[in-house]
Amino acid sequence: MLVSVSYKNRDERDTDFTFPEHKKDFPMGGSVGYGGANKFILFFKDELVPHIEVDLKIKPIERSIYGHSLGGYFCLYAMLQDQIESPFDNYIAVSTSLFYGDSYLFDLEQEYFLKNDSLSTKLYFGTGDLEATAQFIAFRDILENRGYGDFKIKTELINKSGHNNTQSTGFINGLNFILK
Amino acid sequence: MKKFILFTFCLIEQFSFGQQINKTSFISKTKFEFTTQSLLFFKPTGFMIRAKKEIFKTNHFEAHAGIGLRTFNLKFKKDATSLGDEQLYRSSGFSILTDFQYYPFKSKGFFIGIEPFIGVSRLKTKSSFKKTGLNVDVKHEFSTSFFDYGTNHSFGYSLNKWSLSANIMLSHRGLYV
Known part of the structure; x- marks a missing residue:
């Protein structure tokens, strides 16, 4: 079952996909603010998932989330944060905006590593090879070399793809990895 | 959660001008254009030169076929764009093209x-x-080298041998490419 989350009116991705609040990352202007990722995780956990699984009586084997760009940031944040129990089992993060919050995800992963020796999930982590890839490579190398227990990761530089060409390829390749 | 963007505003071409000479020789039916480019919100980053041969002309329509050469050089600095990563994109390209222009007014200006x-x-x-x-x-x-295609949309004004136009290029490769 595929569930797509969008907005009825104003796009609030800058708010919902980010943590911590860090306004200077988008000098061209954002939507309504930043730093609401914890509330967005709670939306999935307390509203959307119960609606699907209780009200609609659809019981999943696993739950996976896919995000592109800032959506990829949200996926990795949901995976590494420990404030809220994540409602997701697997993650597909494509063309992730690793720059957000002075590259906060690097700090968050370091915190996670200091507290944990396992990461029970599957992660597909890809980006376009035509994008600036240094941050992707740095984060990929960290994740691959931590030696987390129960952690399955597939990383990919998606062939001849810029930031806006990775959405469908990353989604398909991510699903193929997670469902394998 | 994420909108799919099939075509991305990739480049804005600014200050385009071309020379048109109204004689009957081969070269007189050829139009030369020089165009500066900039990515949305950023300073000019490259240029394109094009040569186009007239293939069709009526009172309101003109069609040209030709070739174009393009260079593009864009550098992000960490503090300038807050992208957190220093990045350099340098590209050059060759294209063949067909240009269709519509002149809605009798004066053939706009x-x-x-x-x-x-x-x-x-x-x-x-x-x-x-x-x-x-x-x-x-x-x-x-x-890398890659195949590219798309459309360039323009509006402008012609005056005698010269024209000035603004352009938006839609490349199927998307942003930065």
């Missing part, structure tokens, strides 16, 4: 145009990332 193109581009990217507190320091380079 025009709108569409220019489908197909070609080959060479792209080189460099990026670096450093996070000193975590001892992370990565530099990466990548280069």
